Amino acid sequence: MKDGEGAITLGELNKLPIAVRVGLGVVFALILVIYVFYPAYPTVHVKSLGGWTWVACHSVNSFLHGRLVPLIFPWLVWWALKDRKGEVVKPSYWGLVWIGVALLLFFASVRAVQPRWALFGVPFMVLGVTQYLLGKRVALAMIFPAFFWWFMIPLPWLRSVVEGNWQMGVTVTTFEVGKLLGMDLIREGGTITVNEVHVNIGET
Secondary structure, three states: OOOOOOOOEHHHHHHOOHHHHHHHHHHHHHHHHHHHOOOOOOOOOOOOHHHHHHHHOOOOOOOHHHHHHHHHHHHHHHHHHOOOOOOEOOOOOOHHHHHHHHHHHHHHHHHHOOHHHHHHHHHHHHHHHHHHHHOHHHHHHOHHHHHHHHHHOOOHHHHHHHHHHHHHHHHHHHHHHHHHOOOOEEEEOOEEEEOOEEEEOOOO
16 A cells, blocks of 8 residues: 555554454454464373463473463553554565464474474564554564564573573683682682682572
């Protein structure tokens, strides 16, 4: 759609014909059913992607915060678009590319029984649908809300990797700074010895 007379802005979407709005609602409902309710993983105890994600985001693997992502997402969308009501709606077929990427990841996740792959594709679905229906400029404004969904991907090993790298980084930095200051230090792994006193730097 080109700028000019007859162009619809984000603030005027309620002027779309009722049939168009119903059709869009059906599309969104279908996407929601596929991601939240469809039993895509028959070999997993909780068969749907939404159910698996809810169960996988728990306090034991330090990903309980993942359950808040769907609640925060609508506010992020409002925040991203609140000052863009005058943005002209320019649907773009390029959005279908991102939708295709998201669907490919979803189907691959079903075949490999790897729900995380489908979650990885959620931002591409959000951006694809947005660009296809509303245009590139609106999709660009939605980048942060879209990729916020990645905070819902449970990665139990991430905490140990981050903590391990952090502890070793602090240890090496402390040792090097101490040596520059003329201190008599000995480093063995994550332990620094000072005057026969062993100190575990960055220990959690």
